Amino acid sequence: MNFDLDESHRIIRATAQRFARNVIAPRAYELATSAEVPYDLIAKMGELGFMGIPFAPEYGGGGGDWVSLHLVIEAISRADMGLGTLIDVTTSVVTQEIDRFGTEAQKQKWLPDLCAGKTIGAFALTEPHSGSDAGALKTRAVFEDGEWVLNGRKQFITNVALDNCPLVVVAARAEIEGQDRIVTFIAPKSSPGFIVGRSYHKIAFASGATNELVFENCRLGADSLLGDPRRGFAQHLSVLETGRISIAAACVGGAQACLDHALAYARERVQFGKPIFEFQATQFKLSDMAVKIEMARTLYLKAAWLKDQGRPHTFEAASAKLYASEILEQCASEAVQIFGGNGLMEDYPVAGIYRASKIMQIVEGTSEVQRLIIGRLLAAGKES
Template sequence: MTAVMTDEMQQMKTMIRNFVEKEVEPCAQQIEEEDAIPQHLVEQAKALGLFGISIPEQYGGIGLNTVEKANVLEQLGRTHNGFVSLISAHTGIGSTGLVKLASEYLKNKYLPDMAAGNKIAAFALSEPGAGSDATNLATRAEKKGDHWVMNGTKHFITNGPIADVFTVFALTDKEKGAKGGITAFLLEKDFPGLIIGKKDKKMGLRGSYTSQLIFEDCIIPDENVIGQVGMGYMSALKILGEGRVGLAARAVGSCDKLIELSAQYAKERIQFGKPIADNQAIQWMLADMATETEAARTLTMMAAEKIDEGKKVIKEASMAKLFASDVFNRVADKAVQIHGGMGYVSDYPVERFYRDARITKIYEGTNEIQRLIIARNVLQEA
């Protein structure tokens, strides 16, 4: 790895670490109980510029590159994953299409409010019949004069119930399908014919909302096409590729926190007249947790660097997502084990991290799909 941490970036990391530890983590239990992010945390996140980390300065953001953004997400991963999900879905998959692929008109119209956190963004690809196979979209958009008419249903859309703007993918040419027949659109929540479904009840990620989006003859102005008509599937792959690196960085941050909590607990918990940390069985768990987390960090930062160098990164992004999410789940499992019964009750944060880890193996492409992508690339390269 060659990326050098600037003083400015180091300061930002410290600032976010303080925010996470002094402000967010003390509210974690409240978020769990109320299934809601306290508004004062959202306002603090706005003031810190967190909603604009991926948006260029000319549109009001702080325009971090991918390595810098991964460092920020790593720090945020140390706390409540539902809170982090609000920000990472907005700055990642919710914003990337506009930032990297949209017209100047769309960028000027939407990015400044998104950077300030005054408009929340979401990304809508998945459908009831199109999950892992995102080429199988049933949502259709038809051009009628100077606008498009969209019909269909998306589901599991993070930020769906609270978002103001949505990057939505629809079939625009059935014959061509994913090869030139899918288009990305920018929708506002008030566009006629867009209905937001009810909030899903989930295993974890409390405070982060997902829902269906239903399009009933939804009218979209032609200028709200993101990128070229027909190139939406390629756009989705690009957006998801970058998103996967962000997800991996968050997972690494969560692992760091779990290791700290577990080591601390192991030193304090006395059984058989000595700290449980004195037992080799506990030490080996901590050793594996720390080793795998460092490997995940290295893989993640390597993928982030490649994106910043403008290199093809699809394989590395999938590797980072696959490995970091698997490590997060293994680390969370060991953290619960080290905490014994205390790891199973919600008074201790490891119980929450354990539940929140599970989704990282499923969304932004399941880990089986990441393996397919990696294998396809390995076979092509051979």
């Protein structure tokens, strides 16, 4: 058993760490508190090749693997988790679904710019009445006069309002071969009847746009259908499995940032005549944080490695997402405690990470959903 990263992994991780430290981190306060979208940072991540790592060079990808992508997501999230989750939505979910299930024409049309970071994607599954119960969605597609016509409403859609987002991968119900099925479409934002609705104001990720999406007789070409119409829901579940690994990596990045900031502060902050790091209570908090982070990192790397090997990884992806998102909240809470009153101030990054930690327990499947997945695997005889 070899836990060493190979040279290509070390190079891409070091590149992402330098970019995060030198370019993103100095703007952490701005990203946490301003609604201004950092288009320049997104473009630079694309120029560095971060968005297309696991895809074939013929489509503009880097020809790398999923371990590399997730090392990048962790490194970026160490400076700003919002940008880490942007890579999740665009690369792990949208680009992957088009790459795996799209026609050659769809791949040639969309993948080069997505892989280059010139454009980003959005993923529309959640609706007002279907969150964790994704199969209960009501948006409907009807095929008429050689086109698909969509009607319905989506909510909490990340990226859709951004200027550099030209497409959304959409789930809708349609009658296929006499049966009601969940079908997947590539919906260009320029389509008639495609309406980007109100913006949501979240407790964190201020610079990450999240919007309502409305389809009012939205007309899509016959070639907008993505993948097998009989297996649209299964397609979504398969890419969301990767999304869980990506969120786990982002959580590890955020948790590591909490440890970094708390450790530096504990060495500098003097109380009762000595740095608070010298108090055993503080060292215990920091030690527990370090152990939890290492465990979460190992979980997401194992899940990504299994994906690269083409092996089942449902259990590992759900476990990584569940554990990493919950230890993020724990590490953020301990970091705020170490900072004391300063930890409640926006001037210190741990305050923003603490707020964001709750979001990470909900996106890409709540902690409760992950436990349901794990429970079902155990009931079916899943063994480690």
